[in-house]
Amino acid sequence: MHIQEEISERHVLSLTVSNEAGILARIAGLFTARGYNIDSLTVADITPDHAISRITIVTSGPPKVIDQIIAQLERLVPVHKVTDLTDNGPFVERELALVKVAGTGENRIEALRLADVFRAKVVDTTIESFIFEITGTTDKIDNFVGLMRQIGLVEVGRTGVVGLIRGKESN
Known part of the structure; x- marks a missing residue:
């Protein structure tokens, strides 16, 4: 059996x-x-x-x-x-994260380049660190955080997922 x-x-x-x-x-x-x-x-x-x-x-x-x-x-x-929402047809889901990254020199330049690729916005900066704001799917944020971990990830704060059904229908 x-x-x-x-x-x-x-x-x-x-x-x-x-x-x-x-x-x-x-x-x-x-x-x-x-x-x-x-x-x-x-x-x-x-x-x-x-x-x-x-x-x-x-x-x-x-x-x-x-x-x-x-x-x-x-x-x-x-x-x-x-x-x-998963079984109810097409829906939009998003999550927001604040991602603090420390780095100088090449790491700083790479962090800004990756942020641009992921459409993350710089919301705070010092000489040695950035805080990025990023919205998107959980996978997008996971990928961004994973790449920043290699550069100098310090801290992450995440909102959790919110979602709505697409179209005129309400949930």
Whole structure:
């Protein structure tokens, strides 16, 4: 008998929730209690009256686990809607990072050249370092950080992924 391992897939989930105290802790607790990992989590208020927030969660797992996560999230009372952006058709996702790089001489020139290639913007500079701002997909930011690590990476701060469905449809 051959047991086939299920392939883990990356999914971007978008939740609209009531802005209630403790909702983020409840959602994180749901993941923790079941041993699911959160790769990225962002939260933003999306209504003028501050009543609703959008939470974007990036997680990975086999399709059955992702379906379980979605079903369990949908059962939480302050959750209005859960959308799996990954399975819902074309969507745009972006992440922002601040990347501090130290370097002088050739390393400094190379850091600026790579920043230009990646369309990273210099937001702070000293004689011995830069802080770059870069937006894009997680892969783009990972690649930029990896290259800067070879030059003199000091520190990285990342926002996490946000995503929206393309076109007129809402999530």
